[in-house]
Amino acid sequence: MGDHHHGPAKGVTRWLFTTNHKDIGTMYLWFSFAMFLLGGFFAMVIRAELFQPGMQLVEPAFFNQMTTLHGLIMVFGAIMPSFVGLANWLIPMMIGAPDMALPRMNNWSFWILPPAFLMLASTLFMEGGAPAFGWTFYAPLSTTYAPPSVTFFIFAIHILGVSSIMGSINIIATVMNMRAPGMTYMKMPLFVWTWLITAFLLVAVMPVLAGAVTMMLMDIHFGTSFFSAAGGGDPVLFQHIFWFFGHPEVYIIILPAFGVVSQIIPAFSRKPLFGYASMVYATASIAFLSFIVWAHHMYTVGMPVAGELFFMYATMLIAVPTGVKVFNWITTMWRGALSFETPMLFCIGFLVLFTLGGFTGLMLSIAPADFQYHDTYFVVAHFHYVMVAGAVFSMTAAIYYWLPKWCGRMYSESMGKTHFWISFIGFNITFFPQHFVGLAGMPRRIPDYALQFADFNMMSSIGAFIYGASQLLFLYNVIATIVAGKRVSEEKVWDGAEGLEWTVATPAPYHTFEEPPAVPKPAGTI
Amino acid sequence: MGRVFSTAALALFAPLAGAENQVNMSPGVTEIGANIFELHMLIMWICVVIGVLVFGAMFYSIYAHRQSKGHQASQFHESTRVEVAWTVVPFLILVAMAFPATSTLLEVYDNDASELDILITGYQWKWKYEYLDESGETVSFFSNLATPQEEIYNTRNKGENYLLEVDEPLVIPTNTKVRFLITANDVIHSWWVPEIAVKRDAIPGFINEAWTRVPEEGIYRGQCTELCGAYHGFMPVEVHAVSRDDFDNWIAAKRGIAAVQTALAEQTLSVDELMDQGKRVYGAACLACHGAGGEGGVGKAIAGSPVVLGDIAAHMALVANGVSGTAMQAFGAQLSAVDMAAVLTYQRNAFGNNTGDVVQPGDVTGAKNG
Numbered sequence: 001m002g003d004h005h006h007g008p009a010k011g012v013t014r015w016l017f018t019t020n021h022k023d024i025g026t027m028y029l030w031f032s033f034a035m036f037l038l039g040g041f042f043a044m045v046i047r048a049e050l051f052q053p054g055m056q057l058v059e060p061a062f063f064n065q066m067t068t069l070h071g072l073i074m075v076f077g078a079i080m081p082s083f084v085g086l087a088n089w090l091i092p093m094m095i096g097a098p099d100m101a102l103p104r105m106n107n108w109s110f111w112i113l114p115p116a117f118l119m120l121a122s123t124l125f126m127e128g129g130a131p132a133f134g135w136t137f138y139a140p141l142s143t144t145y146a147p148p149s150v151t152f153f154i155f156a157i158h159i160l161g162v163s164s165i166m167g168s169i170n171i172i173a174t175v176m177n178m179r180a181p182g183m184t185y186m187k188m189p190l191f192v193w194t195w196l197i198t199a200f201l202l203v204a205v206m207p208v209l210a211g212a213v214t215m216m217l218m219d220i221h222f223g224t225s226f227f228s229a230a231g232g233g234d235p236v237l238f239q240h241i242f243w244f245f246g247h248p249e250v251y252i253i254i255l256p257a258f259g260v261v262s263q264i265i266p267a268f269s270r271k272p273l274f275g276y277a278s279m280v281y282a283t284a285s286i287a288f289l290s291f292i293v294w295a296h297h298m299y300t301v302g303m304p305v306a307g308e309l310f311f312m313y314a315t316m317l318i319a320v321p322t323g324v325k326v327f328n329w330i331t332t333m334w335r336g337a338l339s340f341e342t343p344m345l346f347c348i349g350f351l352v353l354f355t356l357g358g359f360t361g362l363m364l365s366i367a368p369a370d371f372q373y374h375d376t377y378f379v380v381a382h383f384h385y386v387m388v389a390g391a392v393f394s395m396t397a398a399i400y401y402w403l404p405k406w407c408g409r410m411y412s413e414s415m416g417k418t419h420f421w422i423s424f425i426g427f428n429i430t431f432f433p434q435h436f437v438g439l440a441g442m443p444r445r446i447p448d449y450a451l452q453f454a455d456f457n458m459m460s461s462i463g464a465f466i467y468g469a470s471q472l473l474f475l476y477n478v479i480a481t482i483v484a485g486k487r488v489s490e491e492k493v494w495d496g497a498e499g500l501e502w503t504v505a506t507p508a509p510y511h512t513f514e515e516p517p518a519v520p521k522p523a524g525t526i
Numbered sequence: 527m528g529r530v531f532s533t534a535a536l537a538l539f540a541p542l543a544g545a546e547n548q549v550n551m552s553p554g555v556t557e558i559g560a561n562i563f564e565l566h567m568l569i570m571w572i573c574v575v576i577g578v579l580v581f582g583a584m585f586y587s588i589y590a591h592r593q594s595k596g597h598q599a600s601q602f603h604e605s606t607r608v609e610v611a612w613t614v615v616p617f618l619i620l621v622a623m624a625f626p627a628t629s630t631l632l633e634v635y636d637n638d639a640s641e642l643d644i645l646i647t648g649y650q651w652k653w654k655y656e657y658l659d660e661s662g663e664t665v666s667f668f669s670n671l672a673t674p675q676e677e678i679y680n681t682r683n684k685g686e687n688y689l690l691e692v693d694e695p696l697v698i699p700t701n702t703k704v705r706f707l708i709t710a711n712d713v714i715h716s717w718w719v720p721e722i723a724v725k726r727d728a729i730p731g732f733i734n735e736a737w738t739r740v741p742e743e744g745i746y747r748g749q750c751t752e753l754c755g756a757y758h759g760f761m762p763v764e765v766h767a768v769s770r771d772d773f774d775n776w777i778a779a780k781r782g783i784a785a786v787q788t789a790l791a792e793q794t795l796s797v798d799e800l801m802d803q804g805k806r807v808y809g810a811a812c813l814a815c816h817g818a819g820g821e822g823g824v825g826k827a828i829a830g831s832p833v834v835l836g837d838i839a840a841h842m843a844l845v846a847n848g849v850s851g852t853a854m855q856a857f858g859a860q861l862s863a864v865d866m867a868a869v870l871t872y873q874r875n876a877f878g879n880n881t882g883d884v885v886q887p888g889d890v891t892g893a894k895n896g
Contacts, residue, residue: 229731302734440548446759
C-alpha cells in the first residue's frame with residue numbers, strides 16, 4: 001500500500017510488458033469477452049439461416065464455416081481464457097500470494113493468444129474459406145477433404161495449446177509454492193482447488209490435442225497416413241485421440257465454473273459451503289473419470305460391444321460425483337439467509353440449468369439410446385445447457401461478484417437482474433426446443449431442415465437473438481460500472497463473502513500481499 | 527406493456543398452433559426401436575423424479591430461507607453420513623439403470639443369422655446401395671436427394687417430404703432380418719433412419735454392421751448424421767419396406783434394368799437419348815457442386831470450361847479419376863458406361879458449350895479397357 005513507485009507503467013507498454021497478475025487477468029477477461037461476442041455473432045448467423053426452412057442468407061459451405069468457428073472460438077477463445085483470466089486475478093489473492101509464480105511466462109501465455117485467434121479468424125478470407133469440418137474436426141474431412149486454410153487452423157491450435165499449458169504450469173506452480181503460511185491444501189478456497197485440478201487436466205491433455213493436429217499436418221503435407229485407411233491408417237484413431245483430449249476438455253471448462261459457484265452460493269446464503277472436503281474429492285473423482293469415458297462420444301463408430309459397455313458404465317458413474325456437488329450446493333442454501341443479488345441469480349440459474357444438462361448427459365450415456373440421440377439437436381441442447389448455462393452463467397456470476405472488488409465501483413443491480421432474466425428466458429427459448437427437434441430426428445450441423453422442424457427452429461432462433469442481445473446489456477453494465485459506477489470502499493463488498501481476497505482494500509491495489517497474510521480460520525468454514 | 531408481452535407471446539407460440547410438432551423420440555416400428563424408446567422414457571422419468579425432489583428442496587429453501595423474511599442462517603457445514611447416503615443411493619439407481627441398458631445393447635449388437643445383406647456406401651453426398659447375392663448378380667444403385675433446387679432456394683413451394691426424399695429408395699422386405707454393411711468412399715458419413723432404429727457411422731476403409739427387422743410395410747425416412755462436407759444436410763435416406771413378394775418382383779426388375787444397361791452399352795445411342803440421360807445424370811451427380819446452369823459453386827464452372835471444351839479423352843479421364851485433394855470425386859466406378867457417355871455428351875453440349883461432340887458408351891468401355 002502506498003508504494004506508488006511500484007504502480008503500473010503508463011501507456012500501452014503497461015499492457016504489453018506487464019507481469020502483474022491483475023493486469024494479465026484483465027486482459028484475458030477482455031480478450032475472452034471480445035471472442036465471446038465474435039463467436040456469438042457467428043451463432044447469430046447460424047440461427048438466422050435456420051430461422052426458416054430453405055437456404056436464405058448463406059451457402060451450405062459457409063454455414064459449415066460458421067458452425068466450426070463458432071465452436072472453436074467459444075471453447076478455446078471465450079470460455080477457456082475467461083477462466084484463466086479469473087484464475088489470474090483471484091488465485092494469488094485467494095491464497096495470499098503477491099503474484100503468480102512465473103510472471104513473465106504469464107505475460108507470454110496471454111500475448112500469444114490474440115495472434116493465434118487473428119490467424120484463425122483470417123481463414124475466413126482465404127481461398128477455399130475457413131475450416132468447415134466442425135470444432136471436432138474429424139479426419140478425413142479435416143485432412144484430405146479440407147480447405148487449404150486447415151494448415152493455419154493447425155498452427156492456431158498449436159499456439160493456443162502452448163498458451164494453455166503455460167498458463168496451467170503457472171497455476172500449478174503458484175498453488176503449490178506460494179500459499180501464505182497456514183494456507184494448507186484443505187483450507188484453500190474451492191475455486192483454487194478446482195483450478196489446480198483443471199490445470200493438471202490441461203497439462204495432461206493439451207499435448208494429446210497437439211499430437212492429433214500434428215498427425216493431421218503430416219497427413220496433409222508430408223504423405224503420412226495416420227488417419228487414412230488407404231495407407232494403412234484409421235480415421236477412427238483420430239476420434240479416439242481427439243476425444244481423449246476432448247472429454248477432459250469439457251471438464252476443464254466446467255470445473256472452474258463449479259469453483260465459482262462454490263464461492264458465491266455460500267456468500268449469498270451467509271452460511272459456509274456444505275461438505276467442503278466432499279466437494280474436493282468429488283472434483284478429483286470427476287477429473288479421474290474424465291480420462292476413461294472418452295469413447296461415449298463415439299458409440300456409433302462400430303466399437304466392439306465390450307468397449308461400448310465399459311464406456312457406458314464409466315460414463316454413468318460421472319453422475320455420482322456430479323450429483324454430490326449439486327446436493328452440496330443445495331444443502332448450502334438450506335436454512336441459510338438467502339438474498340438474490342445478480343451473482344446469486346446467475347448461480348441459481350446455473351444450478352437449475354446445469355442440472356438439466358446433467359440429466360440429458362445421463363440419458364446420452366446410455367449407449368443403446370444414444371444410437372437415437374447421437375449427432376442430433378438433442379446433443380446440441382445438452383452441451384449448450386452445460387456449456388452456456390453451466391460455464392458462461394457461472395462466469396457471468398463471477399464478473400458481477402468480483403467486479404466491485406476489482407474496480408471499487410458497484411454495478412447497477414437493476415440492470416444486472418434484467419440481464420439475468422433476459423438471459424435466462426432467452427437461453428431457454430433457444431435451447432429447450434432443441435431437445436424436441438433432436439428427439440424428433442433433426443441431425444446437427446445441417447444448414448437446412450425438413451418442414452416438421454420449422455416451428456421449433458423459429459422459436460430457437462428468436463430465443464438466440466434475445467440471448468445474444470442480452471450480452472450487449474452486460475457489456476454496457478460492465479463498462480458503465482468501471483467508468484461511473486457508485487464507489488464502494490469497504491473491504492468486504494458483500495456481507496456474506498469470505499476469503500482472503502475480501503481482506504485487501506477496495507479497489508484491489510496493484511500489488512497485494514507483498515507480506516503474507518495471517519490465514520484466519522479453516523476454509524471449511526468459508 | 528401487457529399488450530407488448532401478449533403480442534410477443536403470440537409471435538412465439540402462434541406457429542405452434544395447428545402444426546404437428548413432435549416433441550419426443552419415436553418408438554418407431556421395430557422391436558429394438560420400442561426397447562430403446564422404453565429405455566429413454568424410463569431414464570427420463572427417473573431424471574424427472576430426481577429433478578422434482580432436488581429442485582423442490584431448492585425452491586422451498588429459496589422461498590422459506592430468505593434474508594428478507596428475517597431468516598437467520600444456521601452454520602452447519604458437514605455430515606459424513608449425509609454425504610455417504612447421497613453417494614450410495616445414486617450409485618444404486620445407476621446400477622438399476624444399467625441392466626435394461628445392457629440387455630438392449632446386446633440385442634442391437636446381435637448381427638447373426640441375417641437373411642439379406644445390403645452394402646451401404648456413403649459418398650459426398652449420396653448413398654450407394656448394393657444387394658449382395660451369392661450368385662454374383664449384385665443389384666446396385668445410387669440414391670440421391672430428389673428435392674429440386676428451386677424448393678431449397680425458395681422459388682417454389684416446398685413439398686411434404688422436403689429434403690427427405692430420394693430418386694431411388696432402398697427397398698427391403700418386411701419381417702426379414704436385414705443386415706447392413708456400412709462403409710464410405712470418401713469422408714465419414716452416418717446412416718440413420720430413426721423409425722427403424724439404425725444409426726451407424728460409415729467409415730472409409732472399414733465396414734460396420736447393423737441390422738433391422740421391419741414388421742410393417744411403409745416408407746421410413748432419415749438423414750446422414752455425421753458432418754460430411756458442404757451438402758451434409760442434403761443426403762437423405764429413404765427406406766421402403768415392402769412384402770416379400772413385392773421385394774422379389776422389385777429385385778427381379780432391377781436385374782432386368784441392369785441387363786438392359788449392359789446391352790445399351792454395346793449400342794450406339796442417338797444424341798437426344800444421350801442428352802436426356804445426361805441431363806438426369808448431371809442432376810444427380812454434378813449439379814450440387816457445379817450448379818444447375820453449369821455456373822460452378824463448390825466445383826468449377828462447366829460452362830466454358832477448358833476441360834469440357836478440350837480433348838474428350840482428357841475430359842473423360844478427369845471425370846473418371848477425379849481431382850485428388852479436392853471435392854471432385856472419381857466417378858469412374860460410380861457411373862455406368864451409358865451414364866458416363868451421356869453425362870460427358872451433355873456437359874459438352876449444354877450450357878452454351880455446343881461442341882457438337884458425341885461420346886458413345888463404347889468409347890467409355892474402350893477407354894476403360896484400353
